[in-house]
Amino acid sequence: MSNVFEFIAESRSRSGSSAARAVRREGKVPAVIYGGHAEPGLLALGHNDVVKHLEHEAVYSHVLDVKVDGKVQKAILKGVQRHPAKFQIMHLDFLRVSMNEVIKVHVPLHFINESTSIGGKKGGIATHSMVDIEVSCLPADLPEYIEVDLAKLDVGETFHLSNLVLPKGVDVPALHQGPEHDLPVISMMAPKTAAESADTGSAEAAKDE
Numbered sequence: 001m002s003n004v005f006e007f008i009a010e011s012r013s014r015s016g017s018s019a020a021r022a023v024r025r026e027g028k029v030p031a032v033i034y035g036g037h038a039e040p041g042l043l044a045l046g047h048n049d050v051v052k053h054l055e056h057e058a059v060y061s062h063v064l065d066v067k068v069d070g071k072v073q074k075a076i077l078k079g080v081q082r083h084p085a086k087f088q089i090m091h092l093d094f095l096r097v098s099m100n101e102v103i104k105v106h107v108p109l110h111f112i113n114e115s116t117s118i119g120g121k122k123g124g125i126a127t128h129s130m131v132d133i134e135v136s137c138l139p140a141d142l143p144e145y146i147e148v149d150l151a152k153l154d155v156g157e158t159f160h161l162s163n164l165v166l167p168k169g170v171d172v173p174a175l176h177q178g179p180e181h182d183l184p185v186i187s188m189m190a191p192k193t194a195a196e197s198a199d200t201g202s203a204e205a206a207k208d209e
Contacts, residue, residue, distance in 0.1 A: 004056045006065040007094075009033075009043040020091070029089045033066060033075055036096025043068060043094075050089050054080065061107040063139045066094050074098075074139070076105055097139045104173065107143055108132045111186065113151040119188035124155040129184045133161065134173060141169035148185060158187040 020030040023044045034040040053059050066075045079093035097103050114126050153159055161172055162182045174181040
């Protein structure tokens, strides 16, 4: 899957919305690469190749090789703009990284043992508050995802950011901003009673009348 993390780009000189539209008419995606103690660069990438790359979740939380006119730059994908109605990638933002400087990236959460958790076995309903979180780390320590083990979560309990088991070298910046930022990740709600289910059904039936 190594080629998934390589974006082939060519530099472009013209900026602005009209120039971006011209790039799209050629079947390409306009992009910008910035940061890393270097000047921003305007890029164009093949649309079909970009679409194939973005199908892989790992691309969003991985250090990428952005090959611009044959020269590789290390970067992370910071932004993807999609067309609201058509299947089209409108723009990409890449942030250059230095392997010895800390970066902040959103990584996905992978939930395990939800149905077999203590609360799940009681019929509890898991309510997700987050699907990803922002972490800070060196590029070499950047995890593809963070696993959330719900095995011990009981009905009425909530799993918070502070409960996450983080890989070595990975930190959650929000937890340094005070206890009020220890936000819920997932909660195990009590299962609906028969009476509650009946009330819900009656209310929905009334709406249809």
